[in-house]
Amino acid sequence: MTETIGVLIVFFFILVIGFKFYATFQALSLKERADEVFVQQSIQTAQMVSELPELQCTFGTEEAVVEKGSCIDLIKLQKAQELFMNNNDYYSDIFLFSKISVNVTYPDKSQLADFYSAYNMDAADWPIELYSRIPATGYKAKIPTKYPLLLMDAVTYAPQTKYYFGVLTVEVYQPK
Amino acid sequence: MKKGVIELQFHWVFVVIVGAIILLFFANIIFKQKEVTEEKFSADVLFSMNSILTGAIISPSTLHSIDSPGKDVRFDCDSYSVGTLRRTVGRDVVFSPDLLRGRKIIPWALSWESPYKVTNFLFLTTDNVKYVVVNNPLETFEEFEIYGELNITKQLVDFEDIQTLQDTNNYKVKFIFFNELPSTIAAATISDLGIAEADITAVNIVPHYAVFDGTTYEHGEIDFYRVSGGRFVLDSTKPFLRMPSVYGAIFAEDAANYDCSMKKAFRRLGLVTDLYIKRNDFLFERYNNMLSSNCEYYYRDEIPGDATVIPGAKFYFKEIKSYSADFTEETVFNLHESSKGLKQRNSEAKLASCPLIY
Numbered sequence: 028m029t030e031t032i033g034v035l036i037v038f039f040f041i042l043v044i045g046f047k048f049y050a051t052f053q054a055l056s057l058k059e060r061a062d063e064v065f066v067q068q069s070i071q072t073a074q075m076v077s078e079l080p081e082l083q084c085t086f087g088t089e090e091a092v093v094e095k096g097s098c099i100d101l102i103k104l105q106k107a108q109e110l111f112m113n114n115n116d117y118y119s120d121i122f123l124f125s126k127i128s129v130n131v132t133y134p135d136k137s138q139l140a141d142f143y144s145a146y147n148m149d150a151a152d153w154p155i156e157l158y159s160r161i162p163a164t165g166y167k168a169k170i171p172t173k174y175p176l177l178l179m180d181a182v183t184y185a186p187q188t189k190y191y192f193g194v195l196t197v198e199v200y201q202p203k
Numbered sequence: 204m205k206k207g208v209i210e211l212q213f214h215w216v217f218v219v220i221v222g223a224i225i226l227l228f229f230a231n232i233i234f235k236q237k238e239v240t241e242e243k244f245s246a247d248v249l250f251s252m253n254s255i256l257t258g259a260i261i262s263p264s265t266l267h268s269i270d271s272p273g274k275d276v277r278f279d280c281d282s283y284s285v286g287t288l289r290r291t292v293g294r295d296v297v298f299s300p301d302l303l304r305g306r307k308i309i310p311w312a313l314s315w316e317s318p319y320k321v322t323n324f325l326f327l328t329t330d331n332v333k334y335v336v337v338n339n340p341l342e343t344f345e346e347f348e349i350y351g352e353l354n355i356t357k358q359l360v361d362f363e364d365i366q367t368l369q370d371t372n373n374y375k376v377k378f379i380f381f382n383e384l385p386s387t388i389a390a391a392t393i394s395d396l397g398i399a400e401a402d403i404t405a406v407n408i409v410p411h412y413a414v415f416d417g418t419t420y421e422h423g424e425i426d427f428y429r430v431s432g433g434r435f436v437l438d439s440t441k442p443f444l445r446m447p448s449v450y451g452a453i454f455a456e457d458a459a460n461y462d463c464s465m466k467k468a469f470r471r472l473g474l475v476t477d478l479y480i481k482r483n484d485f486l487f488e489r490y491n492n493m494l495s496s497n498c499e500y501y502y503r504d505e506i507p508g509d510a511t512v513i514p515g516a517k518f519y520f521k522e523i524k525s526y527s528a529d530f531t532e533e534t535v536f537n538l539h540e541s542s543k544g545l546k547q548r549n550s551e552a553k554l555a556s557c558p559l560i561y
Binding site: 028031035060064067071074075078080081083085086087089091092094100102103105106107109110114117120121145181182185186 | 210214217221246250253254257260261291293294314316318319320321322470474475477478481482485486489498546549550556557558559560561
């Protein structure tokens with residue numbers, strides 16, 4: 028009898044150890060999956076931002092609106108910050124927890140004097156921060172995604188449209 | 204009884220009890236594991252659905268089919284669910300049957316403009332939903348164009364030949380009529396199709412204004428029908444604005460789903476318009492102070508003419524903003540008119556080599 032009970036104790040002991048090992052493995056694979064989802068979510072958010080009609084360069088014709096991919100209209104860029112801030116309840120669903128900014132990379136910031144005068148800006152205003160919502164409780168991870176794009180200046184040299192090179196940075200935060 | 208006999212009987216009772224406990228323990232683990240695996244699978248399906256939605260929204264106009272994840276996906280205007288797991292659609296405008304079941308999921312997105320780009324509409328269906336396009340000989344051109352564009356499980360049939368349709372074992376069948384009266388179809392015709400009443404719905408597209416060669420509907424009405432007592436019964440009538448919303452009505456489960464998605468689109472229209480108003484003000488300010496340019500003329504609220512004042516871009520933007528607050532036949536008509544006016548100002552600005560209004 029004692030022998031049988033002893034065998035059972037060892038059996039359950041091994042079982043418990045086995046389950047603990049299995050649970051740890053499962054938790055690890057779930058964490059990996061959650062990380063994978065978060066990475067994909069951050070890339071998707073960045074893609075969404077670059078295609079927003081609130082920022083995108085468009086050319087309205089009689090028939091349709093022609094969209095220029097990977098291009099941000101500088102007038103829209105200047106005005107979008109206020110729109111996103113005033114409608115935070117709406118845009119927080121699109122941007123999640125993130126920080127979005129746009130910077131000019133070429134020509135050099137110091138060589139845009141005409142542009143600054145047309146847009147009432149100066150070199151210190153770069154990068155333009157469009158949106159910022161960082162989790163109040165802190166974050167587990169932050170993934171920055173950088174998108175090269177064109178910045179369209181339709182005003183400074185009108186009727187000519189000038190394009191600058193820029194970069195869109197979208198940092199997505201994973202709340203704790 | 205001898206001590207040895209009692210011990211032997213107790214031994215067997217002990218074995219039965221412990222055996223039952225071990226069996227119960229493992230049975231419990233198997234059931235728990237089954238639940239966990241199902242939830243994990245549902246989570247994977249939700250994850251794939253999210254990628255499908257984002258992919259389609261980011262690259263509109265591309266129609267492709269994707270292997271179904273093998274589980275039913277339930278959709279409503281605000282969320283979609285697989286098993287017990289639910290995920291919000293967020294601000295995306297999605298038109299879909301309430302249940303996606305089939306071997307292939309077909310996502311398709313189109314840009315919705317009024318007159319500037321507002322958002323992309325996403326349409327979802329499966330290869331197991333059948334769309335029956337009912338040809339109206341008096342409106343020949345339009346329905347054929349729509350028929351050609353819809354790369355889904357479809358069939359073209361004449362109004363008087365509806366009774367010839369065969370049951371192809373689809374879990375949903377949607378009829379698309381053009382300026383017809385589906386309620387005049389005899390009850391026997393519908394019941395002879397051998398399709399369950401609950402699986403049949405219909406939309407009747409009534410365009411009020413078409414452009415180009417008559418193939419693009421600008422605005423009009425859509426009647427939503429369900430089947431009751433073997434007949435098509437009118438459920439509700441909703442307005443539409445431009446072709447993507449016609450497709451929205453075709454792919455939506457019912458009038459409520461269509462209405463909810465269109466209201467989401469209208470809210471976005473209001474926000475995008477806010478931005479264009481600020482952009483327009485910026486352009487006006489810049490050119491108002493420039494003596495060498497007449498560009499400010501196009502961005503004005505009112506443009507003084509010879510005998511009367513005509514509306515400028517700012518006027519139209521303000522109108523669009525105000526009409527975007529409500530999705531009704533009246534606001535849709537007014538939006539269409541304001542969009543036409545704004546389009547006109549945009550073309551004039553382009554001709555005068557001024558920065559485009561949108």
